[in-house]
Amino acid sequence: MASLRGMQQPELSKKLFKMIKSENHTIGAYESASRERISIASQLSDWGEATGDDAISDISDKLGVLLSELGEQEDVFAQNLEDYRSILKQIRNTESSVQPSRDHKAKISDEIQKLKYKEPQSTKLVTLEQELVRAEAQNLVAEAQLTNITRQKLKEAYDIHFAAVIERAEKQILLARHGRRILNLLDDTPVVPGDTRPAFEHAHQARQVLHDAEEDLREWTPSLEPVPSSATDLGTNLMPTSPQSVEQQVETGSPVQQRITGSEKGVSNAGQLASTDSRDVSGSSTAVQPEPSTSYQQQ
Amino acid sequence: MASLRGMQQPELSKKLFKMIKSENHTIGAYESASRERISIASQLSDWGEATGDDAISDISDKLGVLLSELGEQEDVFAQNLEDYRSILKQIRNTESSVQPSRDHKAKISDEIQKLKYKEPQSTKLVTLEQELVRAEAQNLVAEAQLTNITRQKLKEAYDIHFAAVIERAEKQILLARHGRRILNLLDDTPVVPGDTRPAFEHAHQARQVLHDAEEDLREWTPSLEPVPSSATDLGTNLMPTSPQSVEQQVETGSPVQQRITGSEKGVSNAGQLASTDSRDVSGSSTAVQPEPSTSYQQQ
Known part of the structure; x- marks a missing residue:
């Protein structure tokens, strides 16, 4: 080590x-x-x-x-x-x-x-x-x-x-x-002593x-x-994107850390993020919800 | 090293x-x-x-x-x-x-x-x-x-x-x-926070x-x-074999070293081993000569 x-x-x-x-x-x-x-x-x-x-x-x-x-x-x-x-x-x-x-x-x-x-x-x-x-x-x-x-x-x-x-x-x-x-x-035909190999x-x-x-x-x-991916609409914030939210993501930058540290306001319910400010959890309220069971069956 | x-x-x-x-x-x-x-x-x-x-x-x-x-x-x-x-x-x-x-x-x-x-x-x-x-x-x-x-x-x-x-x-x-x-x-369809994945x-x-x-x-x-080999008749003495010489090879053992050290008699001409004692260079005098050019063309 x-x-x-x-x-x-x-x-x-x-x-x-x-x-x-x-x-x-x-x-x-x-x-x-x-x-x-x-x-x-x-x-x-x-x-x-x-x-x-x-x-x-x-x-x-x-x-x-x-x-x-x-x-x-x-x-x-x-x-x-x-x-x-x-x-x-x-x-x-x-x-x-x-x-x-x-x-x-x-x-x-x-x-x-x-x-x-x-x-x-x-x-x-x-x-x-x-x-x-x-x-x-x-x-x-x-x-x-x-x-x-x-x-x-x-x-x-x-x-x-x-x-x-x-x-x-x-x-x-x-x-x-x-x-x-x-x-x-x-x-690789064997030769006897004195024999010469024919030219190559x-x-x-x-x-x-x-x-x-x-x-x-x-x-x-x-x-x-x-190996098709269903994650093509995964935004830079690692959430499903929708056309409406793309601008916001570009604006807010993104990665994980920023998403996490920036989401300390307007959360009404820990179990349901649907009403969260869309700047903080962009896509979760405005994005079209993905339909996992449907695309699942397509595979 | x-x-x-x-x-x-x-x-x-x-x-x-x-x-x-x-x-x-x-x-x-x-x-x-x-x-x-x-x-x-x-x-x-x-x-x-x-x-x-x-x-x-x-x-x-x-x-x-x-x-x-x-x-x-x-x-x-x-x-x-x-x-x-x-x-x-x-x-x-x-x-x-x-x-x-x-x-x-x-x-x-x-x-x-x-x-x-x-x-x-x-x-x-x-x-x-x-x-x-x-x-x-x-x-x-x-x-x-x-x-x-x-x-x-x-x-x-x-x-x-x-x-x-x-x-x-x-x-x-x-x-x-x-x-x-x-x-x-x-x-890999992305989910939004709070979503649960469907069962696998x-x-x-x-x-x-x-x-x-x-x-x-x-x-x-x-x-x-x-990858066929034409060396199937290569004897243990590393010379072409023929039915007549097989017994001799079994009898004399074989590998290179023995062949070399055992061939110090009866050599009449360094360039032509055709008249060499067949015990020393077994196969060279009694064996049917291989025909390299023929088998060459077959490939």
Whole structure:
């Protein structure tokens, strides 16, 4: 453990924090595999040249080109995993930012309990109860933002992850199949001492295989079952948007923290935010309510 | 560099020695990627459970199963690369064992040159010339063995390598495509504060996806363009075999070193081993000569 910094993560984001760290090791492993394979590809070509056997020399060089490209694809994969990982971070960041809201609510609740026991007649209780209602409203917003971002980003992250797996796989299959064609140009009929091997006559074919491989890679396009998102109307405030509320969001900026700290007025009921000032919880009162059960069935 | 031992490799096998070492690092990288991905899969499942969201919990658990299997496939790949690597070692070992034969020939040649300069009348010259003829014959055998093993094992090694790439790729494509189906069971329609998510109703479908994935993996079979070898008649002495010479090979044991050290008699002509005692260079005189050009064209 090189740093204790990570251990100071809020409880809510600890698991994802650790997972994102592990993904960094995975990505490192693929980057390392990529580097090694690219290096080995050129070692193979060098070795083949040093054998002084024309056929081995040419074939090992062509194999080297394909193996090097196989290695490159490991790096492309690592970079795609990096994209996936950055999406996971968005969930983690929201988790971190929601923690204070939970803590704040719990703290006031706690204070009220203590005060009720020690000074049941204290006038401070009324103030605290009002504060609790506001804290609960704040937290309701925070929790809605959390579920919205979590579901959307989980889908997005693994959409990218699986697409990356498929891309690497399909491209590497192309390369490996062409590799097998090149192998078949090498005659391994054994010779007896003193025999000389016939000259290598497949140099042209070997070049053609590389050309085909390049062509196939260039023409490759992803063919994936789409992973559609129903979160396209998710505003920058992490709430469903409607045309009316878009302007307000642009105006108020947005992210989670601001939403939470800015919503301490006009909350009439902690359980029902429908009457909340639309500046504070924009979209919740003016936006068309999403219809989860309908769009659910569409999938 | 943890050891200097590798640096003592004969010149002839140095390149392959280094390449085989690099392959070890590649294999290590894939083993590490495998371990990380399996660990992350279970971290994802744990995280999902901790969210307290039934849909996220179920889907992250099912994704975890698929991701863990994706990780397992990295390890299968690493083990297949290990097989490929051990075939490369057979080439390297033959290279190492051929080096003394080259050195021996060069050394005698060198002694003759020196002696011709210092004592042109020395009777030792005749003995040395005879020794050189034998050394050249030995080396011819060694070089034939080297080319035979190199070509055969190069094909075999990369046959395994490319087959491993294709196996991992095809299996991971299966898994990733099923992963995308699972993602599509997650509704990411955003909610407003206070809304509750509808209950997760796709648990059965998610289980079915895992079942399908298992079934697909079980039914997977390799479908590869074959890489046929013409070295099927390569004897344990690394020479072409014929029915007549099989008994002799079984009797004489075989590998390169023994062949070389055991062939110091009856060599009439360094350039032509046709009249060599068949015990020393078994197969060269009695075996049907391979027809490289014919089998070449068949490919």
